[in-house]
Amino acid sequence: MREACKWFDQYRDGELNHSQRALFESHLDSCVECRQALTLLDNVARAIAAVDAPLRPAFARDTATVAFQPSRSWDALLVSWLRPARAWPAWALLVILCASLLLFSFGKHGDAYADYEVLLTGSENSAFARDMAQIRNDDDLLRWLQQGGNNR
C-alpha cells in the first residue's frame, strides 16, 4: 500500500483540501487499486440505488389504520402499557399484589410459630419431658437409658 492510499476514505468523502486532493488525483493515475476501488464503490451504490421500491397508493392510510387498531401484537401492547400514563396504575397494582403476597407469607410464618409453641407446650407435658425433669446427673441419665427410656 502506497502512502497516498491512506487518503482514500477522505478523498471519497470529499474531505481533502485542494492540494491534498490534487496529490491524490495524481496518485490515482498510477494506482490501479484505488482507481478500481473508487469505480467499484460508485457502481455498487448506483446498482443498489437504481431499483426503486414503490408502495401502494393506499399504503399510508392502511398503515395508520393498522397503527390505530385496538388489538395489536403482545409486544406492542406491552410497549403501550409501559407508557407513563398507563404505567402508574400498573405499578400501583403490582405494589398491591406484592404487599398482599408478603402479608400472606408473614401470616404463614405466624402460624408456623404458633404450631411450634403448641409442640413445645405439648412436649413439656409429655412423659419424655417429665423424665428429663427428673434426670439431674450422669448416673440418672445412665439409669434412664438402661431402663430403655429413650425407646419409650
Next chain:
Amino acid sequence: MSWLVLMDSETIKRRSVIENWKEPEDADLVRKSLGGDEFAFAELVRRHQSAVSRTVRRTLGTSLEHEDAVQEVFIRAFNALEKFDRARPFEPWIVRIAANYCIDQLRRLRTRRYRLWTDLEEGEQEQMLNRMAHSADFDSLIRDDPDQYERIAMSLLEELKPKDRAAFVLREVEGRHYSEVADALSTSELGARIRVSRARRLVQKKFHDYLQGLENKRRR
C-alpha cells in the same frame, strides 16, 4: 344586493383561509397523532414513506414482504411516538427506527445468503463484475438489467456486519452525512466513519474474492 355582499365577504374569507393555509409541521402531526387523529398519522406516513422504503429496500434487498417491513417500521414509530422530541426533525428519527429494524432483521436472517445470481452463467457473472469495477458509464448498463446488477451489488454486502452494512447504505448509497449515519446507528461520528471505512474495504475484498473464484473455476 345584501345577499351579494354576503356572498362576497364569504368568498373573501374563504380565499383568505386558502391563501394563509400552511401545511402542518411534522411536530403538529405527531401531536395530533398522539391525540388519536388517524389522518394526521397517515399524513406523517405519506410524507416519510419514500425515505423509509428506500432505506429498508437498500439495506435488506429484494423481499416479497417489503411493504410489511416498511409498515412495521411505522408501527414501531407509532408505538414510540411519545418519546419523539418535537423540537427536532422527524426524518432522522424515523430513519433511525428504519435502520434499527433492518439491523434486527439482518441479525435474525444471518443465515440467509445472497446467492441469487447463480442463475447466470459464470462467464456472465465475471463480465458483470468486471464492468462494475471498470465501467465509468455504468448507468446505461444498469438500465439494461437493474435487478441483476442490484443482486450482484447486494451479494457484495452479504458478509458485512449488520451495523456496517446499514452504515454503508446510509453513507454510500443514500449519501447521508456522517452525523446522520451516527444518529441513525446510535453511535459517535467517529464510530460511523470506522464502520463505513471497514465496509468499503470488505466490499472490495469480497469483489476480488468472487472474481478470483470465478477465474480459478475457468482455469480448471
